[in-house]
Amino acid sequence: MGQVAHLPNFLAAPDCEVVALAELRPRLRELVAERYAIPRTVASHTELAEAEDIDAVVAITPEDLNERIACDLLSAGKPVMTEKPMAVSLAAARRMVEAGRAGDAHLMVGYMKRYDDGVRQAKRLIDRLRESGELGEVTFACGHCFCGGWQAGLGGHVTTDEEYPQLDRTPLPSWLPEEASGDYRRFNNVFCHNVNLLRHLLSSPLAVKHVDMSGPTWMVLLDGGGFPISLEMGKLDAHAWEEQTRVYFERGWIEIETPSPLLRNVPATVTVYRGGEEPQLRRPIAPWTWAFENEARHFLECVREGKEPLSSGEDSIRDVELIEAIARQGLGD
Secondary structure (H helix, E strand, O other), X not given: OHHHHHHHHXXXXXXXXXXXXXXXXXXXXXXXXHHHXXXXXXXXXXXXXXXXXXXXXXEOOOHHHHHHHHHHHHHOOOOEEEEOOOOOOHHHHHHHHHHHHHHOOOEEEEOHHHHOHHHHHHHHHHHHHHHHOOOOOEEEEEEEEEEEOOOOOOOOOOOOOOOOOOOOOOOOOOOOXXXXXXXXXXXXXXXXHHHHHHHHHHOOOOEEEEEEOOOOOEEEEEEOOOOEEEEEEOOOOOOOEEEEEEXXXXXXXXXXXXXXXXXXXXXXXXXXXXXXXXXXXXXXXXXXXXXXXXXXXXXHHHHHXXXXXXXXXXXHHHHHHHHHHHHHXXXXX
């Protein structure tokens, strides 16, 4: 993900200079630096934390490594962008936020769907319709993700046969049974996007009402503060990515169909239905942009201006809290 989804976008940004690369595997480190003409390489993120000429760090690691790396960098005053999910436990997420406060540095979590121009368009429409009341009140919302071909054929990244380093990782929550650890990791890693997207689109806290994670398809019922929300999660052997979010009003709905994550320059498809005597089905068109590129530009803007990111650590901690609450009901003892 660092090579195919993040590094090229920061290299292409006109107001960003990529000055160093940290990677524990020596051969991979040098090959990637050579391909992308990165002038300096280091073996550890701690060297980035100590470097005076580095303004910010993009740390793309598995979620159980995010805490240690982000906390070291944030404590040193470096703004940090990580991939999602933020952490593997609520306790770890809280420590990351505290490290940012202690170092007076912002943490941004890579919920790139928030930066998709189709999602941005849908968010503006939902907010406008809720404010005007022209379609009535929100009555229901649902998120559906059955996965599929998330890579969209994008590849070409550098690999080596070096052994993956043995690292000190943040443990999973203590309440989680060992046999459920695989399901928890999948839920947290894949479907945190859907939890985050529902929170973002509805701008309201969500509470858990019912969970069924007993079979291959998982169902969650949430309370959106006056209306129900369903979340459907499963697996599908498909060439494309199957993911939709719908927000229902009394007299219509808005649907967002999000594309395969690595499908470049194809934004989410938005459909608006208005009921009444003359029903209308409308599909506004977002520009040809890529969520990952928009996300990178947002991080750079936040670093330059010293402002809090849209998907900040302080906001993303709510996803970890909700994910743990869902998993406790569905996967706990």
